[in-house]
Amino acid sequence: MGSAERRLVLLRHGRTGWNASRRIQGQLDPALDETGHAQAAAVAPEIAALAPVALISSDLQRARQTTDYVAQATGLTPSYDERLREYSLGERQGLTHEEYAALDPAEYARFRAGDWDDVPGAETQAEVAARFTAVLKETAAALDVGETGLIVAHGAAIRTATVAWLGWPVERATDFRGLANCGWVELVERPTGRWALAAYNRTGASPVVE
Numbered sequence: 001m002g003s004a005e006r007r008l009v010l011l012r013h014g015r016t017g018w019n020a021s022r023r024i025q026g027q028l029d030p031a032l033d034e035t036g037h038a039q040a041a042a043v044a045p046e047i048a049a050l051a052p053v054a055l056i057s058s059d060l061q062r063a064r065q066t067t068d069y070v071a072q073a074t075g076l077t078p079s080y081d082e083r084l085r086e087y088s089l090g091e092r093q094g095l096t097h098e099e100y101a102a103l104d105p106a107e108y109a110r111f112r113a114g115d116w117d118d119v120p121g122a123e124t125q126a127e128v129a130a131r132f133t134a135v136l137k138e139t140a141a142a143l144d145v146g147e148t149g150l151i152v153a154h155g156a157a158i159r160t161a162t163v164a165w166l167g168w169p170v171e172r173a174t175d176f177r178g179l180a181n182c183g184w185v186e187l188v189e190r191p192t193g194r195w196a197l198a199a200y201n202r203t204g205a206s207p208v209v210e
Contacts, residue, residue: 006140006189007148007198008165009050010158013058013066014039015181022097025062026089026122032065039182040066044073046204047184052076052150056139058084060154066182067152074150083131086154090121114174116156125173128157129164136165140189155179162187166195176200 014036018025032040047070055076057067067078092100092111101108110118117124132153139149151158155178162185163173179185179201186199 004145004191006143006145007050008136008140008151008187008195009047009052009148010151010153010162010185010187011043011047011066011070012155012158012179012181012183013062013152014043016062019181024089024092024095024097024100026087026093027060027085028093029061031061036062036181037065037069040069043182043184043204044069047150048073050148050150052148054139054142054147054149055079055152056081056084056135056149057152058082058086058154060085063152063154070150070152076150078152081135083135084151084153084157086157087116087128087160088121088123089116089119090123092119092122125160125170128160129170132157132161133164136161155181155183158185162197162200166197 014032016025016030016036017033018030020033052074055067055071055074055078057063057078057080059080059082064080071078100111116122135151139151143149158179159176160170160173164170165187180203183201183203186202187195188198189195
């Protein structure tokens with residue numbers, strides 16, 4: 001990797017009890033569970049080895065708790081931004097997948113396929129892409145050549161923002177599998193000024209629970 005490249009690293013939070021029980025979180029605010037804390041503690045030194053100079057996190061608890069470990073490992077003082085939150089999933093937040101499937105099987109099938117735009121009260125892909133990439137633009141603009149900015153956020157929002165940041169149709173996000181807890185994405189700037197996907201769903205040595 002060239003030393004002159006600016007880089008953005010997008011890290012998903014550690015596991016929560018709701019992840020483990022397949023309950024839809026959206027913008028509700030469960031905490032990390034024991035496994036999630038272990039994942040965050042394990043990934044923090046790996047992320048620190050990437051030498052980030054800026055640390056920005058979603059303000060939701062699961063992202064903030066993950067960020068605490070990264071901040072300790074990097075020595076960086078984090079800032080928090082609500083634009084990095086997960087999708088708001090409206091009326092379906094708080095349901096388990098089984099409850100959602102029983103409530104509306106056809107809608108649930110579309111949800112599982114990644115089509116969330118018709119979930120009642122939910123944000124659209126375009127809305128999430130716009131708010132999240134605005135933070136990426138601000139973060140990248142503050143980096144000097146060769147520097148790395150670190151974002152700690154949420155799996156679906158990261159996936160959507162990655163596709164939008166690269167200039168691809170936002171619907172392409174469903175071509176990517178979901179990020180593992182404490183998996184991360186690396187985006188690097190080419191000499192042309194365009195950005196490239198350098199890594200997706202890296203997990204290093206951190207414990208991964210499917």
